[in-house]
Amino acid sequence: MTTSWADSVDNSVIGSSDANAARPARSTYVPPHLRNKPPSSEPPVASHSSSLPANDRVNYGGPTAGSRGGGSYNRPDHGRQEYGYSGRTGGGWNNRGGGWDRGREREVNPFEDDEATDHAFGEQENTGINFDAYDDIPVDTSGENVPPPVNTFAEIDLGEALNHNIRRCKYVKPTPVQRYAIPISLAGRDLMACAQTGSGKTAAFCFPIISGILKMQHVQRPRIGRTAFPLALILSPTRELSCQIHDEAKKFSYQTGVKVVVAYGGAPINQQMRELERGVDILVATPGRLVDLLERARVSLQMIRYLALDEADRMLDMGFEPQIRKIVEQMDMPLQGLRQTMLFSATFPKEIQRLASDFLSNYVFLAVGRVGSSTDLIAQRVEYVLESDKRSHLMDLLHAQRENGIIGKQGLTLVFVETKKGADALEHWLCLNGFPATSIHGDRTQQERELALRSFKSGNTPILVATDVAARGLDIPRVAHVVNFDLPNDIDDYVHRIGRTGRAGKMGLATAFFNDNNFSLAKPLADLMQEANQEVPAWLTRFAARASYGGGNRNRRSGGSRFGGRDFRRDGQHNKGPEYYGGTGGYGVPASYGGGYGPPGVASAWD
């Protein structure tokens, strides 16, 4: 029995280095940042003895063995019972209850929404995937004893339940990144994977995690107050992306018994804490909200077996690195080697690769496609447009689209701007001019952000004006056109932005408005377009030449080899000190990277 705060500190589990170790029950969990603190009369963390079932996974064998501490998970689905906000009823919060209908304790069918959407858009199946587009894609792996790739899902032992969900997702065969990354991860190897936008990275890290959890035997988790002990942690830089990964992971783990929970900023934390109390195997989170939950002792990372960072280069750039280090290195997560770590992105600058290697152990580096580049599926146009002409130019584009019938439900347009104010103003102006638009940026409430995204996805407002908060990861079907109304400062941001179209083998169009203010982007943009077999206008080539001579190019990919993603370990310089990163040209002057994400003050837009 815990009698005092000091006792609870003494009794707490301190820095487990053995993720497999079963811990004796304690009544109060003390988060690592509070351990060894002097006793206080007011414990900062409420001590609750709880009879709630812990998340023990004992002998869980998949769909046929479907039982766990809290009851059977293999109940037939009885359809989606809406509670909370559905978007159709208006008001309130989107309920992301981990896919459970609490009223009836039944797992909600996550595929129902897809079926409804397919029906609404007259689509029967995922037939748009053009795998031929990927056939001659270059693939590069490095590291010791790299496990060989597979050609089909059947070749991989993912388990019947997961295979069934893959079929439900209408995934017929693995995409190239999945062909390589899944066997590497299933072999237990750490992985740094670069693959082009829209190429299926989410499944590439979710499948091995879910399959690994299903294979775990006798995992006994501590029963400590209200603390949740997830087995896997997936971190992503934005709230919307975390929600999307959560939705995908729920589909992949439907009726497997694996419980997925999401925690992100801007939404009520109490609701998320309640969900965590009900049990969690895979926690998908944004870093800020996770740190909050860790400090409140509502989550402990001591049982983590799998750590995945999506958009890993973004997660390790200047804005997020301290939070990520805190989560991974200063709380109670097992050390690298004792957990499996997977880092994924479409872009991986070398200085970030070096930082990332701190989190990895004997890892495999995988590059699929011209990494850091855009896919050939996106037709890229760049037009010289003065600041003062941008609105009328956009209007011309939209009118042309309307005439060609590619606006509305079947053809969504995503317009990127530099600032939150700029997003509001452009949205307002578009609406005034008869183009239904909405916007997403860091100054909008989370409810507004989620509502805007839903309205855009459904085609109700087929134009979304966005800041970089929507640049990464979001998988919105039917985005036909991405307009860079304001170009970003960083070429990697450009790659991610235009990657909101041309996904999963489908074609897309990206138009950029360029003017003298974008001088520093001229060379990397021209290089990138050339790499992707796009027509580079003569005036841009001239800008690029001037930029190379005049030192105007401070962008990190100025050296741009044809195969942009290379394992930095191969350079033989990765043991060098900081001077390596201060080199001229090529990758990385520290002052330039991160520049694309704006000053530190705007980082909140990403949380």
Ligand SMILES: Nc1ncnc2c1ncn2[C@@H]1O[C@H](COP(=O)(O)OP(=O)(O)OP(=O)(O)O)[C@@H](O)[C@H]1O
């Ligand atoms: N094997 C597959 N077969 C068919 N479709 C797939 C397959 N794998 C993934 N997809 C679909 O491809 C789309 C893009 O996948 P995903 O969002 O994981 O891309 P990504 O590589 O993470 O992109 P980004 O770099 O923008 O984050 C999704 O709609 C997903 O459902």
